[in-house]
Amino acid sequence: MSGVRKRLGLKNPLCLALDLTDKNQGISVLKDIGPLFGMVKCGPVPFLSWGQDFLQISESLGLPVFLDLKWHDIPNTLLETLSRLPSPAIRMVTIHAQGGAAMVAAARRSLDRSGPDPAALIAVTLLTHLTEDEVKAMGYKSREEGVTRLGSVALQSGADGLVMSPGELSRARQLWGEEPFLVTPGIRPTGPTGAGDDQVNARSPQEALSEGSDLLVVGRPILAAPDPREATLSLLAGISQKPSKRP
Numbered sequence: 001m002s003g004v005r006k007r008l009g010l011k012n013p014l015c016l017a018l019d020l021t022d023k024n025q026g027i028s029v030l031k032d033i034g035p036l037f038g039m040v041k042c043g044p045v046p047f048l049s050w051g052q053d054f055l056q057i058s059e060s061l062g063l064p065v066f067l068d069l070k071w072h073d074i075p076n077t078l079l080e081t082l083s084r085l086p087s088p089a090i091r092m093v094t095i096h097a098q099g100g101a102a103m104v105a106a107a108r109r110s111l112d113r114s115g116p117d118p119a120a121l122i123a124v125t126l127l128t129h130l131t132e133d134e135v136k137a138m139g140y141k142s143r144e145e146g147v148t149r150l151g152s153v154a155l156q157s158g159a160d161g162l163v164m165s166p167g168e169l170s171r172a173r174q175l176w177g178e179e180p181f182l183v184t185p186g187i188r189p190t191g192p193t194g195a196g197d198d199q200v201n202a203r204s205p206q207e208a209l210s211e212g213s214d215l216l217v218v219g220r221p222i223l224a225a226p227d228p229r230e231a232t233l234s235l236l237a238g239i240s241q242k243p244s245k246r247p
C-alpha cells in the first residue's frame with residue numbers, strides 16, 4: 001500500500017460531498033450519516049456558511065475531512081495558507097495543478113512541516129466542465145494532453161494524487177502507475193447517466209473502484225435521496241460485494 005493510503009487509513013473509499021448551505025441541515029446530516037463514510041468533503045459552499053462547525057463536529061466524531069477549496073495562488077501564499085489548516089481533522093486538501101511546479105512544491109513543503117502525518121495533497125488538472133474548445137484556447141491540443149501535462153507536473157512536484165472524472169482513471173493508471181491517490185467525483189449508484197447531469201463520464205462505485213479510483217466522492221445521490229442513510233448503506237453494500245482490483 002502506498003504511503004498516502006497508509007497514512008490516511010480510511011475505513012472505506014466513500015466520501016460524502018456535504019454541499020449543503022443550511023447550517024442546521026448540514027450539521028444534522030453530518031452527525032447522522034457522516035460516521036458511515038471514510039471521509040467527509042467540505043467544499044467552498046459549506047465552508048463559507050458553516051465551515052467552523054463542520055470542522056469541529058468532524059473532529060469530535062473522528063471523521064477525516066477532505067477540505068476541497070482548490071487553491072491556486074503564488075507559492076508563498078500557498079506556503080502560508082497550508083501551514084494554517086484550522087483543524088487536525090483536515091486530512092486532504094486540493095490545489096490546482098495549473099499553479100505550476102513551484103506552487104505545488106510550496107504546498108508540499110508547507111504540509112510536510114506540519115509533522116510526520118501531513119494531510120494528503122491532491123491536485124486538480126482540468127475541471128470537467130471545460131469544453132474541448134476552451135481547453136484548446138488554454139493552449140492544450142486536447143483535454144487528454146492537458147490532463148497528462150498538468151497531472152505529471154503535479155505528481156513530479158510533490159502532489160500525493162489527482163482529482164479526475166472516472167472516465168480518466170484507466171489512462172491515469174497506465175500513465176502514472178499505482179502510486180498516486182486518485183479521487184473521483186462523478187459517482188452515480190447506477191452508473192453512467194444521461195444529459196441533465198453535470199457529471200462527466202459518471203460511473204457506479206464498483207466501476208470506478210475497478211478502474212483505479214481510491215476515493216469515491218458522492219453528493220447529490222445521497223443528499224437528495226428520500227432516505228440518505230439507506231442510500232449510503234446500499235452504496236457501501238455494493239462496494240463490499242465486489243472488491244476492487246486496487247492493491
Ligand code: C5P
Binds near residue numbers: 200218220
Ligand atoms: O454530483 P455530486 O453531487 O455527487 O458531486 C459531488 C462533488 O463533485 C461536488 O462536491 C463537486 O465539487 C464535484 N463535481 C465535480 N465535477 C462536476 C460536478 C461536481 O467535480 N462536473
